[in-house]
Each structure stands twice: as C-alpha cells, then as structure tokens.
Amino acid sequence: MSGGADLGHAVELDVTHPDRAAYDAVVADLVADEVASQIAARVPTLWGPAAEAESAKRLAWVGLAAESRPLVSEIEQLRQERAAQGQDHVVLCGMGGSSLAPEVIAAAAGVELTVLDSSDPDYVRSALADRLERSIVVVSSKSGSTVETDSQKRAYEQAFREAGRNPVDHLVIVTDPGSPLDVAATADGYRVFHADPDVGGRYSALTAFGLVPSGLAGADIGALLDEAEAIRPALEADDAANPGLRLGALLGAANRNGVDKIVIAEHGERTTGFGDWAEQLIAESTGKDRKGILPVVVPAVSAPNFTPSTPDSLLVTVGTPSDEAKPASGYAATVRAPLGAEMLLWEYAVAIAGRLIGIDPFDQPDVESAKKAAREMLDGAGAPAKPAFVDRGVEVYASDGLLEGSSTVADAVHALFDRIDPDRGYLAVMAYLDRKRHAHLAHLREHLALRTGRPTTFGWGPRFLHSTGQYHKGGAPTGVFLQITGAPVADLPIPDRPFTFGEFIRAQAIGDARVLADHGRPVLRLHLTDQRQGLDVLREALR
C-alpha cells in the first residue's frame, strides 16, 4: 500500500508497505498502547524492564523545543560579542552526537561551520592552520572524556598560546554539568554551556550541543526550535495520523519482516547531510543484541543501493519528495519537513521502532569495546602485527583465514567480497584518512555497491566509530569490513599526552578491527605507506 496523510502542517510523510492491513494493525496497536503520549510523558517502561533504568534518564529530549528557548538569546549575545572581537570563523571539535546535528543545522542554513571530528593528524593540522586568530572554537563533549575531543582541545589551546593568544578568549565549552571537561574548563575560566544530562548524545540536536555551534555560525536556531515546537502536538498524539508513529511503525514492521537495512537518500535543491545525522540515530539506537537496522546513506535516489535496491532494504527519501523516490512495491517512505520538525519526527520514530524491534534505543553497549581495544593498543598490549604481505607499498592485514592464496591487493579485496552473504550481507568501507583532502574517496561507495550488488556503507574513521560503529559490532553479524589506513603526511603530537595523533588514529583502526574480528567478522586492512601511490593501487584493485 502507499498512502500519504494530511497532517495539517508543514510535514509530508508518504509510506509504502507491501501489506497494508498488517501495517495498519501495527499503527493501531501503537495508538491503543498510547505509545506516543507515553513517550511525551517520559514513561520509561515502554522498552521493557531491562531498558527501564537507562530510559528513565534519557527521555528529556521530548520537551527541548520549549526548554532550550533561553539559549537562543544567550548564543546570539555571545556571537555578537565575539564578532566584535573579530572572531567570525566557527570551529567545532566534537564526535558523534556532539557534532553531527550542528553540522546539518549549519549546512541547512547555508552558514559556514568547520567541523573537526577526527584524530587524523593531517586533518587536525589543516584545521589549526585555518584562520586561527579569527576562530571561535567550540569544544563539545557530553561525557567530557572523549579522547578525540580532548586531544583537539589540547591542540587548539597550544596553537593559541603559540600565536600569543589566550585560549580562554577563543574556546567555548559545551558539556554536561559535572563532567571532567566541565570541572577542568570551569577551573580554567572558559565560557561553559551546560546541556541536560537526561538527553543522550544522539538525541541532543535541540540542546546546547546542536544549538551553540550552529547558532554561533549564524543559523536561525530560534526558527529551528519553532519548527520542532510546531510538530510536537502531532507527535504526542495517540492517533493513526501521527507521523512519528507512522514512520516508527514502518521501520519496526519492516525489520520484523527481515528488512534490516534502511537506504537514506537526500533529495532536493540543497543537501544538508541529514542522512549522516539520521545514520547515528538509527545505528546506535537499534543496532544491538544482533538486531537492528543498518543505515546506508546514499547521495541521491539514483545511487546504487537505492536504484537498484535489494529486497532486505527499506528506502527512504528525505527532503523534497519525488516520484522517482516512490518504489511501487517493497518498503519505502518519503519524508519532508522543516529541519527542526524532521529531527524530532525521526527521534520519535526511532524510539518507537526500538520498542517494536525489542531493544533499548538509548544505550550503545558496543561502542566502548572499540575504545577499550584502542586504549590497549596505545598501552602497548600485544606485539605489533606484521602485514601478511606488501603490494607496491600497500601493507595488507586481515582477520584469520581471509587471505589464503592472496598475494596482491586485488586478490585480497576479491577474497573479502567473496565473503559477503548474497542475501543478507553488506560491505562497510572505513577510511581512516583526512576526510577533506580525500573527500573524493567517498565515491568508492557507489562503485563498490555496484560491484558487490549489496548494500555498501562508507564511513570516515574515527567519525563512524561514534555512529554506525555500534551497529557493525552489535547488530546483525552480516557485514564484511574494508579498512583503509595511511601513513600521515606528517604526524602531530598531542600536547601533554604520551601518544601522537598518528599513533592514536592507528590504534583506533587496529582496535576496531580486532573487535570486529573477535565477533567473527571478516576484516581487511589496507595500510597505505605512501598515500598517493597507495590510493592508485587501491583504485586499480577495486576497479
């Protein structure tokens, strides 16, 4: 069935489900169980007893459209003060939930925000060299203990000191009250914005985490909150027309029927990266207990995995709906809403899908395992691995048994792709490189999706570790993993830390590979000892 609902406001949602009666029954159950109004009332029992303790401290996002309002004038005042001091370039240091929302909000508003969400030494160095004296640097971390963010902060502090400037005049901190970052930054005299600790990172778009960087960059954050406020009554209603219920029911019902990938294409005049934000929300919220939905973000409805798609995929278009984006059969949705409304709509939908799938949508139990493995690597645990072989400067490493009979990069790639299950499998490409300098590499996704005929994701390391990383380790064990790492052009020390950025990103890649291999997943790591030459070898092998 295919059907749109007149929602009586600026939201358009069109849902396609192969069995209309079954879908309507799921929606009717959600209405009868009063799921929407109970989420709005912050009832923590909706996801079962095991999830209750976490849910009890994770539902404050429902009221943010109103509760964040006082931030609007505070941020505007700070923006004007800093602009008067010549600070007109906004940099954001933060990972996952602390950077994905402001990146989308700024892009949607068409304002510049430099996002530093990496430990790649080349990327960090180029950020530090960009308009330093005119920069206002927002350091955002909910936990206040994320190593990437702490390292970026140290690097900026040192850079400002070396430029004869006081970091206190340039840095702004966003964190939860009482976090290690809060304690240290307050003692150092930084301007600190607090966020509500009862909101999880991936639900924090409408807290100080989403609003401070984007508002300083010039986005109209008051309008964003208005958009979210306007859709609230519709999302809180126990009504079959509630768009949050309808979208959540689609995600949950499709997943119950074995559809465990969601292919998200942004359609319209201006792309905002909304898919990257939704990716974290969906992957971290649902990808656990060997269940969940893998987000596959594609650049357009014409991109492989959307067209053509696979039967285990639900297709979603965000932005301007188009006829191309409405498959006649299968599971699909088109969603169009102003950004503030769209964010709140997806937050409801994913929480509702979590109930239908039978997981706790507010924890991320497998993210820590990769952090722990990286720490162990940095502490020197285990002998450094030797490559299985080296092909024209590309060192090849792989999980056990993958490389038998391989002696070239092309063989190794072939061996990895052979391990993709033709019905349920997927390929994840993870590039631990400078994502600005090598932006073109993301196009490999399209090529590899065609070559493998299977859903293919592309993530920049370590950014994806705080997003789809949870699904890859905790969701359905159907992925195969291609890691690309590279020797940096030049390494960069992290002030007062016993390791460099280069050592850190290397430990993150190897640590994650270890955890994936421990989960029985095939992992191939191609390490480019010379990035330029290595990329040529890689392209040839992937052709």
Ligand SMILES: O=P(O)(O)OC[C@H]1O[C@H](O)[C@H](O)[C@@H](O)[C@@H]1O
């Ligand atoms: O905001 P922070 O505490 O620094 O956390 C940043 C991110 O890292 C973690 O690894 C979590 O998986 C994410 O959900 C979170 O958004």
